[in-house]
Amino acid sequence: MRLAPVVALLLAFAASSLPAQGVASAPAQAVTRRDLADAYLQVDRIAAERGIPEAKRGEWNEAFDRTTLAFFGGDFAKVLRDMHDLTARMLGDSAVGSPTRQLLALRLRAEPRILTPSDSSLRLVLTVMYGADADPARRIRLRVVERDGQTVTGGDVVVPAGSAAGRRIEFVVSHRQLPPPNLRLTAIAELEGAAATLEVPVFLFERSADSLRADLDRAASAAPAGGDLQALASVRARIALLRDVPDEGNTAQFLADPLALTAALVDEMLALSMGRNPYRRTGDIWRVLQMPSGPVAFRLYVPPQARANPRLPLVIALHGAGADENMFLEGYGHGRLRTLADSLGFIVASPMTTDFVREPAALDSLLAVVARSNDFDRARVYLVGHSLGAGVSLRLAAQRRDVVRAAALIAGAGSVPAGESVAPTLFIAAERDLVIPASRVRAAYDQLRAAAAPVEFEMATGWGHTLVVGPALDRAIAFLLRH
Numbered sequence: 001m002r003l004a005p006v007v008a009l010l011l012a013f014a015a016s017s018l019p020a021q022g023v024a025s026a027p028a029q030a031v032t033r034r035d036l037a038d039a040y041l042q043v044d045r046i047a048a049e050r051g052i053p054e055a056k057r058g059e060w061n062e063a064f065d066r067t068t069l070a071f072f073g074g075d076f077a078k079v080l081r082d083m084h085d086l087t088a089r090m091l092g093d094s095a096v097g098s099p100t101r102q103l104l105a106l107r108l109r110a111e112p113r114i115l116t117p118s119d120s121s122l123r124l125v126l127t128v129m130y131g132a133d134a135d136p137a138r139r140i141r142l143r144v145v146e147r148d149g150q151t152v153t154g155g156d157v158v159v160p161a162g163s164a165a166g167r168r169i170e171f172v173v174s175h176r177q178l179p180p181p182n183l184r185l186t187a188i189a190e191l192e193g194a195a196a197t198l199e200v201p202v203f204l205f206e207r208s209a210d211s212l213r214a215d216l217d218r219a220a221s222a223a224p225a226g227g228d229l230q231a232l233a234s235v236r237a238r239i240a241l242l243r244d245v246p247d248e249g250n251t252a253q254f255l256a257d258p259l260a261l262t263a264a265l266v267d268e269m270l271a272l273s274m275g276r277n278p279y280r281r282t283g284d285i286w287r288v289l290q291m292p293s294g295p296v297a298f299r300l301y302v303p304p305q306a307r308a309n310p311r312l313p314l315v316i317a318l319h320g321a322g323a324d325e326n327m328f329l330e331g332y333g334h335g336r337l338r339t340l341a342d343s344l345g346f347i348v349a350s351p352m353t354t355d356f357v358r359e360p361a362a363l364d365s366l367l368a369v370v371a372r373s374n375d376f377d378r379a380r381v382y383l384v385g386h387s388l389g390a391g392v393s394l395r396l397a398a399q400r401r402d403v404v405r406a407a408a409l410i411a412g413a414g415s416v417p418a419g420e421s422v423a424p425t426l427f428i429a430a431e432r433d434l435v436i437p438a439s440r441v442r443a444a445y446d447q448l449r450a451a452a453a454p455v456e457f458e459m460a461t462g463w464g465h466t467l468v469v470g471p472a473l474d475r476a477i478a479f480l481l482r483h
Contacts, residue, residue, distance in 0.1 A: 029129045029165045031076040032248035035107065039083035041331055042196070046090045048334035048470055054462065058432045060086060061464030065434035068465060071322060081130055091195035099193035102138050105129055106159065108189045108198040114205050114244050114258060115175065122173040122202065124187050128163045137161040141190040142171045144178070144202060152185060153177040181206045184259055201257070209258050213242040216265055223272050230369045231277055233290040235268050237297070241286070251326050252286050252297060279373035282306050284329060284338070289351065289366055291359045297325045298351035298366065301338055302374050305345040313380035314370065315341070315480065316363075317350040318389030320412070320466070325352040332386070333470015340477050347376050353389045363400060382480040383407040386469050387436060390414075394444070397422040406483040408476035411465050412436050413444035424454040426479040428472045435465040 043064065052060055067082045084104040085094070093100035107127040115122055124142050143154035157171050178185070181204045189198040205212075216239045223232055241261060246253035264285075268278035279285060282302045288295035306312055317337060319327040328337045328350045341348050349370055356362045370376065381403055385393030390412025397407040398416040406424040411433055416422060425448070429441035438459060445457040458475065460468045 029107070029127055031080050031129070033251065034248040034254045035080055035129070036071070036076060036083075037251060037254075039080055039087070042087055043083060043090065044331045044467075044470070045334045046087065047467055048336065050090070052090075052467070056089075057462035058464075060090065061430070061432050061462065061467050062434060063089075064467050065432070065464040068322075068435055077130065087196065093193075093195045097134075097136070099191050100195045102135070103140070103189065103191040103194040103196060103198065105131060105135075106138075106140070106189065106198065108187065108200050110187050110200050110202045112244060113201070113246070114203045114209050115178065116205050116208055117175075117181065120175055122175065122178065124171040124173065124189075126157065126159065126169045126171075126189065128159065128165050128167045130165050131163050131167075133162045135162055138191060140169075141192075143188045143190070144173060145186050145188060146179070147184065147186075152179065178204060180204070182259065184257065203258055205258070209242045209244045209262075212262060213239055216242070216269065219269055220272075223269075224275065227272060227275060228277055228372065230290055230372070231279060232272060233295060234287040235265065235272060235278065237288040237295060238265060238268070238286065251324050255326060255330065256286070277373050281373075286325070287369075289362065289369055291355075291362060291365060293359060294355075296351050296355040296359065296362060296366075298349055298356075299325050299329050300370065300374075301329060301341055301348040301350075303341045303345060303347070305342075306347065306374060309345065310375040311377045313346040313382060313481065314367075314376040315346050315348050315382045315384055315477070316366070317348055318353045318356065318383065318385040318392050319350065320387030320389055321354070323353075325350050332466075333473060336470045336473045337384075337477075340473060344477065344481060346382075346477075346481070347374060353385075353392060357388075357392050363396060363403065367403070380405055382483075384410070384473070384476050384480065385412065386410045387412040387465065394422065394425065397425050406480050408479055409441070410469050410472045410476060411441070413441045415444055415447055419451070421451065421453045422448060422455065424479075424483050425456075426476060427455065427457045428460055428468070428476060429457070430460045430463040430465055430468040432462060433465045433468075 063086050067079045070078045088094040088100045091100055107129050109125045111123045111125055112119060138159040140157050144152045146152060153173050155171055157169050159169055183204045185202040187200050187202050220236050241253050241256045242258055243253055248254060271278035282304055284301045286299055288297050317328040329335050337348055349366060383393040383396060383404055390409035391414040393407045393409055394414045397404050398420050401423050404423045408426045410428045411430045413427060427441050427445040429438035431438050445455055448455045460472055
C-alpha cells in the first residue's frame with residue numbers, strides 16, 4: 001500500500017472521529033475531548049510510574065487498543081467507560097461496583113475555574129457520567145489544597161443511589177475561605193477505598209482571564225510593524241488561550257495554566273515592543289507556525305543544556321491520528337520524550353500532525369521558526385513518529401533526505417516508491433497491535449530492506465498500538481542520536 005492512501009485514511013479518521021465542543025453518546029453524559037484526555041493521561045501515568053506486569057502486558061495493551069478502535073468509531077461514551085475499566089484493573093480495584101469504579105464514573109469541575117474578587121463563591125461540581133439503577137450511594141470527600149498539599153477547605157457530598165447520567169451534585173465554598181489572588185489551588189475528590197482520585201485546578205486571579213485577554217490582544221495589535229511575524233502570530237495565539245471557561249474540545253486551552261501564561265505573555269509583549277524574539281529561552285512552550293492555510297500549533301521544548309550548548313540536535317515528534325501537538329510532552333509515557341531531552345540533550349518540536357502534513361512547506365518553515373529562537377545542529381534533524389506520525393515521518397525520510405538525518409517509526413509505517421531510498425530508519429512494531437498490525441510494519445521494512453535501504457526493525461513483544469510509545473522512545477531516540 002502506498003503511503004498517501006494510508007495518511008489520507010488516518011486523516012479522515014481523525015477529522016471524523018474527534019469530539020468537538022462535547023459530543024453526546026446516549027445514554028451517558030456528553031463526553032468531551034477533555035474527558036477523554038483526562039482518562040488517557042491517567043492510564044498513561046499509571047503505566048509509566050508503575051509499569052505494566054509482563055503477565056498483564058498483552059491483555060492490557062489489547063484492552064487499550066479496543067478503546068482506540070471505539071474512538072475511531074465515534075463511540076466516545078464507550079471509550080470513557082472502557083478507559084476507566086482499564087484504570088481500575090491497573091490499580092488492582094476492578095471488582096464490579098468497586099470504590100475506584102464508583103469514583104471514576106464521576107466528573108469533577110470547578111465553577112468558576114478562575115475565581116476573581118467579584119466572585120462570591122466557588123462551586124465544586126460532580127457530574128455522573130454514566131450509572132445504573134443498582135449503583136449505591138457514594139459519600140465523596142471534596143478538598144481544596146495548596147501546592148504543598150495543605151487543605152484550605154473541604155467537606156462531604158453524597159451522590160444518591162441510582163443516580164442517572166447527567167446528575168450534578170454541588171459543593172459551595174465561600175470566597176472568604178480561600179487565600180488571596182494569584183495562586184493556583186487543586187480541587188480533589190476522594191472516595192474511601194478508591195485507588196484513584198479526581199483532581200482539577202482552581203486559579204485565584206485579581207481579574208478575569210477574559211478581560212486580560214482583551215487587553216493583551218489590543219496591545220498585540222499595536223506591536224511595531226516590521227517585526228518577527230511568526231513570533232507575533234504565536235503571541236496572539238497564546239493570548240487566545242486565556243479563557244475564564246476553556247473550550248473542552250481544545251486541548252491547549254484546558255491544559256494552559258492561566259497564571260503562568262499571563263506572566264509569560266507580559267514578558268513576551270515587552271520583548272516584542274523592544275524588537276527582540278520573545279521565545280529565545282529554554283523550557284516548554286506552546287506556539288503556532290503561521291502557514292498560508294492557517295496556523296499549525298506545535299509544542300517546543302528546549303532543555304537546560306541549550307544555555308551552554310547552542311547547537312543541540314532537533315527531534316521533530318509527530319503524533320498519531322486523534323491526538324494533537326501536546327501528546328508527546330504530556331502523554332506517551334508521561335512525557336517520556338521530555339525526560340530524554342533533558343538527559344540526552346536535544347530540542348523537541350512537536351507539531352499538530354494533521355495540519356503539518358497538509359502543508360508542503362511546513363517542514364522548512366518549522367525549521368526556520370525554531371532556528372530564530374534556538375540554534376540547533378542543522379546536520380542532526382531527526383524524526384520520531386507514532387501511527388499516522390510514523391507514516392508522515394517515513395515519507396519525509398524519503399523525500400527530504402537533504403534535511404532528515406534519521407527517522408524512528410513506532411507502530412506505523414507506509415511505503416515509498418520503488419527505487420527511492422530513505423534516511424536511516426528504525427521500524428518498531430507492536431506485537432499485539434490491533435490498530436496497525438505488526439505484519440504491516442514488517443512488510444514496509446521488508447520492502448525497503450530488499451532495496452538495500454538503511455533500515456532496522458524491532459518487535460516490541462506484548463505491546464499494543466499506543467501504550468508501546470513510552471517504552472519504545474528510549475530505543476527510538478538512541479537510534480536517532482547514533483546517526
